[in-house]
Amino acid sequence: MCGITGAVWLPNSPPVDSADFDRMTDTLAHRGPDGRGVYRDDFDDGSGVLLGHRRLSIIDLGGGAQPMCNEDESVWISFNGEIYNYRELRPGLEQQGHRFRTNSDTETIVHLYEQYGDDFVTHLRGMFAIAIWDKRRRRLVLARDRLGQKPLVYCHQADRLLFASEIKAIKAISHVPLRIRNQAVDEYLTYGYIPHPGTIYDSIQKLPPAHIAVFESGRLTTSCYWNPELCPDETASTLELQEQLTCVLSDSVRLRMRSDVPLGAFLSGGIDSTIITGLMQKHAAQPTNTYTIGFPVDEFDETEYAHAAAEYLKTNHCAMEVTPNSLDLLEKLVWLFDEPYSDSSAVPTYYLSQMTRQHVKVSLTGDGGDELFAGYDRYQTVDRLRYFDRLPRPMKALLTGPWRYLIPGGGQKTVRQRLKHRLDILREPADQRYAQWLTGFPPSRRDSLYRPEFRDQVSADASLSFVANLMRRSSSLTPGMQAMRTDLRSYLPCDLLSKVDITSMAHGLECRSPFLDHHVVELAGRFSFAALSQPGKIKPMLTQTFLEMIPPSLRRRPKMGFSVPLDRWFRDDLKGFAREMLMSSDAFCHSFFEPSAVESILHEHQAGHWGHGDRIWSLLFLELWGRNT
Incomplete structure (x- = not known):
């Protein structure tokens, strides 16, 4: 690289x-x-x-x-x-x-x-x-x-x-x-x-x-130059496709192990990174070097799972616990990313890359497994919306009516917050629902945030059209499969792969992703959604195909995002800094946003009415980017 x-x-x-x-x-x-x-x-x-x-x-x-x-x-x-x-x-x-x-x-x-x-x-x-x-x-x-x-x-x-x-x-x-x-x-x-x-x-x-x-x-x-159909293959049996997947993914790993410098693998203990590491072990003459970082916050720490995977696969494992210096790192990320970017998983990815580079120059990753093999719960949820569309209009109106505002609140990132957002999504046209699902700031929230003169210069529909158009391109598929194909062309390159490239290259580390070999992508596209996604199971097709590589204790563990405790940070460590930056009289973001609307977000978060950690991070990243431009 x-x-x-x-x-x-x-x-x-x-x-x-x-x-x-x-x-x-x-x-x-x-x-x-x-x-x-x-x-x-x-x-x-x-x-x-x-x-x-x-x-x-x-x-x-x-x-x-x-x-x-x-x-x-x-x-x-x-x-x-x-x-x-x-x-x-x-x-x-x-x-x-x-x-x-x-x-x-x-x-x-x-x-x-x-x-x-x-x-x-x-x-x-x-x-x-x-x-x-x-x-x-x-x-x-x-x-x-x-x-x-x-x-x-x-x-x-x-x-x-x-x-x-x-x-x-x-x-x-x-x-x-x-x-x-x-x-x-x-x-x-x-x-x-x-x-x-x-x-x-x-x-x-x-x-x-x-x-x-x-x-x-x-x-x-x-x-x-490449626009694969990625449609389920009704002529091939699931067993045939699994056998092909074993060969194609193994070959992808083998090719990505070509290097004239030392290499290793990111290992989180999740299904994807565990499978990649297991395949590396099959091709390697010596134990694979694997790397994990942990945080002193249990719900964000994966080191226990990574250790179990490393022990099962017999890798040469290295783990490090870090306490993020969130303020210093945020300013570094602003310089590295060049433009506003609010995925806070850049924080652990930055630290993981920094640690890994101390040992090797190349690392294989499990990126792409979720998008190809239905690793997100939202795919199942979106797929069920087709049943909602079959309901009579009066029933739809009842489900999405004013009563949704009466859902009781309280606490952080409450059931009310999530449920109300999802009910609001049902009121949207079918081709815009997934875009609304992904947004951190729904149109109504953005509308109340903007200054009138700025609001007149932007269009919520134009922003939503990026994902909505991708959903329409695969309209012949089920909604769940549509969402997967859309993520492959939007969320994966624009968010995840951008993050991995920028945070790894900040340390001179090359990351290689075997799941993203186009032969693997084209083969994964031949599986049906029913085979890829089953209630209560995590990536069942991938797990069944490579079962012998996954420790029994990890086969049914809940999916754990690679994230940081933003809600906690903005009630504790970053509380004062966020307010100072976002509410100062010369704040960059006030060119676009009403100060009173920003104040409302900060107050709701501090009072515990809503969990706005992700939104405050987004606003703060934009503010720091503007101040440094």
Whole structure:
């Protein structure tokens, strides 16, 4: 894994200054502490190109430096990620006349582009953000992996294109307009992240997962190269699919264990990470190194489960208990994420990555298992809503009527809070329900929070449309399966994978996710929802398929989120800081929000009327981001 940067400009555009570009590239030093490289080419007509690279060396430590070119220097590449099947691709390319000078996966991509053009990306099995400069055609090609494990952002101005692994690198270039996009603030409060292709800034975009972009003659075009059906296979038996899953996931783990540096695995004691670790043990000559962190708060501590899994699988296990310095870390996360992001599981992921990097440079993870194999309770709940839709209209009106306001309250994150929110969701159109389910700030809450002049500039429906449109794309499936497919294209890349990439790369740690091999994803899509999700059972299909790898004590343990005690923090440690930041006279968030509405959220939380920890974290992250921008 690495950090990449680049710039292409046309004859009538001023060249990008080399000092500016060096600063742009070195902004990503945390992603690539092992080396740097820059390629520059200025043409006679005044146009030019720059490619930059910060390297975290994993494969071919001596020969994999970038930017890299082909034999005649007509094709150049700057690449972030790993191509796991590069060894399998190489013999075919050699038979077609290509000559290799290194043992790196990077050089394989160069020759694939020479051989197949833009279709090169369909041959890759891995995670990647790729920039290829075709010198003869003066053509830039950008590509992002199928699931969005590696980030890639760009800024297209009239006569030039800037791109990088992170927004902060583009901001290092002079004269880049950085106007906040108001709709992005509403999107952020809706989901806790800003969905692709947008960012917090009008001028900067994210290249979506499974997309390729071409910049040629000043024109930028994007296209999707992978869009699997992911529909249940009625012709195959469950046993046949389980046998295929065993082989495909095992092969995915084997490929991701290729490394010229030490590697290990995150092990939480959950089903997903335990299975990945068990498969690693089968392929490894020595016990796998596994890593877990714990917190001094029982309901957020998984070390007991991780220890049970490690003992059962006989791994070389390392666990550490941490007491988060929540204030210092929050400010670090604001700098790392570049834009508002409110998933507090970034806190334990940051600490886990920090500890793991002290021992290894690569770690396998269980990310993707929940989205592929129905690991969230919400999938079952959403699936049952189809029965609600069959009820007569008077019955629906009765269930969602004014009586819902009479549900008794009291306590933290009460039954009332959850039940009222879910009853409100039933009143929404079917295609918007799941988007409403996911939101931390329902439209009514956001509406009361906004200043009138800001409210007039944003649209709740526009924010909800990101998920609603994805739900409609799979409307032929059951609601539960629709939600799974939607999460695979939204929550997974925009929230979870973004978090893992940013927090791990902050420490120079590469995370690899075997569940996210596209062969595994396509196979998982063939299982029926009934096979994947059964009342009272946790990922039954996955558990049954790999039963021998899971300790009996963990097979039916309740799912435990990787989270932190926000409600407690904002009643204790962060109480004063949150109020000071959010209620100061010069608060950044007051540009968007009514101070009295923010005060109401803080008061309700302190009084114990509602559990607003997640919402206060969201507001505080936005406030600190604004103060540091």
